[in-house]
Amino acid sequence: GLPVVAIVGKPNVGKSTLFNRMVSERLAIVEDKPGATRDRLYSKAQWLNHNFYVVDTGGMVFEDEDTLAGEVTKQAQIAVDECDVIVYVVDGRMGVTDEDQYIASVLRKVKKPIVLAVNKIEDYKRQQSDIYEFYSLGFGALTPISAANGLGIGELFDEIVNNF
Numbered sequence: 001g002l003p004v005v006a007i008v009g010k011p012n013v014g015k016s017t018l019f020n021r022m023v024s025e026r027l028a029i030v031e032d033k034p035g036a037t038r039d040r041l042y043s044k045a046q047w048l049n050h051n052f053y054v055v056d057t058g059g060m061v062f063e064d065e066d067t068l069a070g071e072v073t074k075q076a077q078i079a080v081d082e083c084d085v086i087v088y089v090v091d092g093r094m095g096v097t098d099e100d101q102y103i104a105s106v107l108r109k110v111k112k113p114i115v116l117a118v119n120k121i122e123d124y125k126r127q128q129s130d131i132y133e134f135y136s137l138g139f140g141a142l143t144p145i146s147a148a149n150g151l152g153i154g155e156l157f158d159e160i161v162n163n164f
């Protein structure tokens with residue numbers, strides 16, 4: 001089948017905004033459990049000659065300081081388990097948080113290609129220091145984007161399809 005790209009990160013970093021920008025049309029909400037409040041949302045995407053699926057998730061949510069827990073997180077973990085490439089979205093305006101670091105350590109254990117997207121970067125010059133902070137997450141490369149206005153989305157797509 002087509003490659004699957006999962007969008008993960010903590011809540012409110014812009015995952016759904018990015019998903020909506022990446023996809024052509026929504027396909028289906030996948031529910032593993034009736035009544036689940038936030039499920040995985042799949043859609044088809046295309047970049048150059050590559051066709052693939054993108055999965056939006058409700059995010060990875062913390063129960064306490066160092067425990068990822070709950071139904072929303074479970075959905076994100078299922079998406080991570082079944083995907084080919086992970087897009088890890090962080091909030092470039094907020095800077096690196098303990099949650100970002102913990103999620104990074106969880107994702108590294110999956111041993112799949114991870115593309116780090118530093119979102120909410122509408123102004124490279126003004127935001128530059130925020131961008132470099134995210135190298136500390138240890139992924140080697142990062143792509144500054146604005147899911148809201150489309151800046152950097154082409155570069156992000158390039159990074160993704162390079163990992164197929």
Ligand code: GDP
Pocket residue numbers: 010011012013014015016017018059119120121122145146147148149
């Ligand atoms: P999610 O919880 O990770 O899915 O995040 P959402 O996509 O729902 O976005 C959370 C908030 O961040 C919303 O208020 C968005 O409008 C805002 N947001 C998303 N992308 C951007 C961006 O590129 N720039 C800015 N400034 N805000 C954004």
Ligand code: MG
Pocket residue numbers: 015016017057058
């Ligand atoms: Mg969302």
